[in-house]
Structure formats: structure tokens, C-alpha cells
Amino acid sequence: MSLLNSVVVVTGAASGIGAETVRLFLEAGSQVVGVDVATPPVPRELTERYPGRVIGVVGDVGQESTAQHFVAAALNAFSRIDILINNAGVACVKRLHEHTEAEWDRVMNTNVKSLFWAARSVVPVMQRQGGGSIVNIGSISSICGMPFQGAYGPSKGALIQLTRQMAIDYAGDGIRVNAVCPGTVDTPLLRSAAEESGDVDGFLKSLADGHPIGRIASAEEIARFVRFVASPEAGFVTGAVLMIDGGYSAQ
Secondary structure, three states, X not given: OOOOOOEEXXXXXXXXXXXXXXXXXXXXXXXXXXXXXXXXXXXXXHHHHOOOOEEEEEOOOOOHXXXXXXXXXXXXXXXXXXEEEEOOOOOXXXXXXXXXXHHHHHHHHHHXXXXXXXXXXXXXXXXHHOOEEEEEEOOHHHOOOOOOEXXXXXXXXXXXXXXXXXXXXXXXXOEEEEEEEEOOEEOHHHHHHHHHHOOHHHXXXXXXXXXXXXXXXXXXXXXXXXXXXXXXXXXXXXXXXXXXXXXXXXX
16 A cells, blocks of 8 residues: 555544544554544554554644644654544534534534644645645535434535645645545444434444445445545545445435
8 A cells, every 4th residue: 555654644533434544554554643532542452552653642623723733743753744534523413403503513613624724734744745645534415415414414515625625726735635425334433323223223224225235334444445545556536525335325
């Protein structure tokens, strides 16, 4: 993957797609800064398995100070930033008129404004280096209308246009920017929702049936695709909206 000794920042690194992305970059020989509001921000098994090659930063990506902190941490530890994976995200399962202002702001700050804060701190570093790669993690909700995603759907739609805008603005600086949009993914968060439904098997089957491929994705297979898109192997890909959704958006 030509990722040996590259420096990668991954937000939302504590679990799910983010944690798998951290693991796969480490396996490829990268050095990683994992960011999350949770403690620890990177699974302990990874920090123990790869001492000195992965560091964690605790912070809310919806705040500019977190971007400043993780950039400083990356530069202090590894002297550069080659790849940024904007993976952190939150949802609020409600229709638009049912949202409180605080819920709307939380979703938009975490899912959209975080990309702005990250760009302000990371892009100048990549410009000085002569290039870099940014992958923004969207969703099938980026392009498909779905029930009860009043703030989440618009936030992931905004991520798509931010991706395109950044790709055009920074192509001349050697910075590639792409969006990866997964379908339903088997994560701890999804498993918790299944438990809360009272019918785990029925809940998961209904989600699987919504995808023409007949199943949901594993976090690892999404992370593998993210790693490819971020890597030099995808060097001619920028401004792309890449669906990895088992055919969901083709329906």
C-alpha cells in the first residue's frame, strides 16, 4: 500500500470503523494519531501492540481546539501529516421538527464543522509538505433520503459538497480529498441499538434485507477501502464520492 512510515490522523478512533482504520494503517507500517471524545481515544490493545507508533488525543472534533491539539501532537511526535481520515460522527434519530436546537448543533458541529476546523489546521501542513490525502466518511444518507434523519442526513449531504470543494481548491497543492460513504456497518453502536430494539436478530435482518447484497458490512471491510482510497495506490482519485453500501444506493 506504500504507506510505510506515513503519518495518519484518524478521528472517531475509539471504536467501530475508526478503530479498524487505525489498526489497518498500523499494520501497513504507518504512524497514527487517533482522536476521540471517548477515553481512551484509541483501543488499548493497539497502543500496547504498537508502542511509539500510535498516540491518542481526547477531544470534541466540533471544537477548533481539538484540531489544533491533534495537529500539534502529530507534528511533535512524527513531524508531518500525510493522511487525514475525518471519521468522527454522531446521529440523532428524529424528524427535523422534533430536534432541539442543541441536538441540531451537536450533529452539525460534529459531522460538518469538524471538517472545517480540521482543514484550517491540517491543510497548511500538507501544503508545506507538498501534498497529502484526506478522506471524509459519509453515509448512504449523504445521497439517499431516509426516515428519522432530520439533522444527520443534511449533515452527511454537506460533507459531500465539502469534499468536492476541497478537492477543487487543493488539487494544485497535491492534496487529494475524497468521500467514502458506507451502508449499514456492524459496529458496537449498531449492536447496542439492536439490543435496545428487543429483537436483535429481527433488527439486524431488517437492516441486511435493505441492502441488495443481503448483508451489512463489517467495520474492517470499510476500513480496508478507506485505507486504499487514502493511499498512493489511488493517486488519480480526488473529488470522488465512493459508495461502499452493498448496492443500497443503486436501488
